[in-house]
Amino acid sequence: MNWGLRIVVGLGTFMLLIMGAGIYMVSHDTDSLVDEDYYEKSLSYDDVYKRKQNVIDDDVKPKLQLDGDTLTIVFKGDINKGEVNFKRPSDGNLDLKVPFYTQSNTFRLPVSTFSKGNWTLEVVWEHNTRAYFDSQSLFIQ
Known part of the structure; x- marks a missing residue:
């Protein structure tokens, strides 16, 4: 495996990790207000x-x-x-x-x-x- 392929796989893995974290944060709404009204x-x-x-x-x-x-x-x-x-x-x-x-x-x-x-x-x-x-x-x- 050459260096170019390793860089592309590393960036792809990093992008999937960031997208997964974003989806997790949006789907699990823990950012609630103290008072709803x-x-x-x-x-x-x-x-x-x-x-x-x-x-x-x-x-x-x-x-x-x-x-x-x-x-x-x-x-x-x-x-x-x-x-x-x-x-x-x-x-x-x-x-x-x-x-x-x-x-x-x-x-x-x-x-x-x-x-x-x-x-x-x-x-x-x-x-x-x-x-x-x-x-x-x-x-x-």
């Missing part, structure tokens, strides 16, 4: 920004405490109503929304059934007719 959420971002600013202005950032298999969210004031959105960055199918209403300043939730790993918690709540939004990271072991 991101456009609708972007239209209402002014409300989210106002809620985040309320947390800063009123200094009411909730504290997350993970004790064993129980997540405790401690608020600054009593009587809070809202929901906690658990978002899993690695798998959107595990996302979960949990509504809550507290008479005291604490909300407890068992997390023993949750998958271990990194979670993003978005807490959306109201206290004394004022709306708040806070996002924090949580690692469940």
